[in-house]
Amino acid sequence: MSDTLMVIKQLDVSFQTREGLVQAVDGATLELKHGRIFGLIGETGSGKSVLGLSLVRLLPAHASVSGSLLYKGKDLLQLSPKEMRQIRGREIALIPQNPASSLNPVMTLGSQLREAIRAYAGRTGSKRLNAQAAGLLHAMNMPDAEQQLRRYPFQLSGGMKQRVLAAMGLAGSPSLLIADEPTKGLDALIRVQVTEMLANMARRTGAALLLITHDLDVARVLCDEVGVMYAGQIIEQGPAKELFAQPMHPYTRGLIASMPSRGMIPIAGTAPSLTDRPAGCKFYDRCGSAMPRCEAEQPDLYKSAHTEITNKETEPIDGTAKGQQAAAKHKARCFLYA
Ligand SMILES: Nc1ncnc2c1ncn2[C@@H]1O[C@H](COP(=O)(O)OP(=O)(O)OP(=O)(O)O)[C@@H](O)[C@H]1O
Numbered sequence: 001m002s003d004t005l006m007v008i009k010q011l012d013v014s015f016q017t018r019e020g021l022v023q024a025v026d027g028a029t030l031e032l033k034h035g036r037i038f039g040l041i042g043e044t045g046s047g048k049s050v051l052g053l054s055l056v057r058l059l060p061a062h063a064s065v066s067g068s069l070l071y072k073g074k075d076l077l078q079l080s081p082k083e084m085r086q087i088r089g090r091e092i093a094l095i096p097q098n099p100a101s102s103l104n105p106v107m108t109l110g111s112q113l114r115e116a117i118r119a120y121a122g123r124t125g126s127k128r129l130n131a132q133a134a135g136l137l138h139a140m141n142m143p144d145a146e147q148q149l150r151r152y153p154f155q156l157s158g159g160m161k162q163r164v165l166a167a168m169g170l171a172g173s174p175s176l177l178i179a180d181e182p183t184k185g186l187d188a189l190i191r192v193q194v195t196e197m198l199a200n201m202a203r204r205t206g207a208a209l210l211l212i213t214h215d216l217d218v219a220r221v222l223c224d225e226v227g228v229m230y231a232g233q234i235i236e237q238g239p240a241k242e243l244f245a246q247p248m249h250p251y252t253r254g255l256i257a258s259m260p261s262r263g264m265i266p267i268a269g270t271a272p273s274l275t276d277r278p279a280g281c282k283f284y285d286r287c288g289s290a291m292p293r294c295e296a297e298q299p300d301l302y303k304s305a306h307t308e309i310t311n312k313e314t315e316p317i318d319g320t321a322k323g324q325q326a327a328a329k330h331k332a333r334c335f336l337y338a
């Protein structure tokens with residue numbers, strides 16, 4: 001089995017709105033691998049959820065999408081809605097960001113979970129379905145899983161609903177799970193537990209996990225690779241360890257400095273409007289290292305400066321061959337590295 005499950009190439013997503021064309025995702029290119037966790041981080045409105053939704057083609061009709069989404073060699077953008085329904089849930093599942101609107105208010109959790117399992121597993125006895133449903137909830141650290149099956153969404157806290165959605169995402173044993181802030185609203189301890197559960201599931205079953213998160217510590221500790229989004233673009237991408245140890249892009253450095261554990265220094269200014277993005281680097285007017293060319297020219301993704309170091313046969317990032325390999329994968333969209 002090849003390592004690669006999905007290759008996303010030059011993905012653009014825009015929305016036609018009354019205010020103009022919103023460019024929500026711009027040229028995103030990334031690879032999702034079996035048993036690997038790709039973390040997507042970045043400030044609110046940077047395009048993380050839109051990117052996630054586009055992979056399962058769940059964007060509203062006024063969205064226009066281009067690029068390619070090669071899943072097991074097939075471009076999902078070329079599939080018919082019917083073919084896409086075959087893949088959604090069963091092969092690629094999404095745990096949506098908003099738990100409140102994603103559960104059916106008039107159905108018990110049990111019937112919603114059983115329905116999700118049945119949709120992918122085919123016919124199964126009701127006893128077995130119940131046991132599976134309870135098992136999924138239990139795996140998400142839901143207390144009294146069996147009792148919960150009889151309850152309705154309104155009887156649950158936001159955090160509990162979030163866990164039910166995570167359980168439903170796993171119902172079809174997907175090859176790719178997209179989890180959009182699966183731990184929003186949960187307290188710190190449970191946040192770690194639920195995310196670890198998803199990570200373990202990926203490693204155990206060989207599924208790929210795309211984890212959208214605001215929690216940089218979660219991204220650093222649990223993800224293999226991380227992409228940092230800004231104004232619709234992935235502006236830095238690389239192995240999680242290296243990206244957090246040696247962030248390249250001034251925006252990523254700013255994000256890390258704004259972590260509670262690193263002093264909580266916010267990045268001054270605000271992200272540009274997505275209807276009227278600057279021509280050059282999207283971070284230009286907030287950047288402390290900007291050069292004149294950054295204003296007019298759009299930087300490409302340049303490979304890590306550490307690569308240069310390793311080429312000169314000095315010490316690579318962690319002194320190992322693996323470190324060298326990592327450095328070759330670390331890229332940032334910034335002229336500092338051109
Ligand atoms: N259906 C839509 N129609 C028009 N614009 C949209 C639509 N959905 C999202 N957008 C815009 O696309 C941009 C990216 O939104 P997105 O939800 O992907 O951000 P995000 O990075 O997930 O933010 P958050 O961290 O707050 O979840 C935003 O400017 C948003 O307003």
Ligand code: NI
Binds near residue numbers: 048049050180
């Ligand atoms: Ni989002």
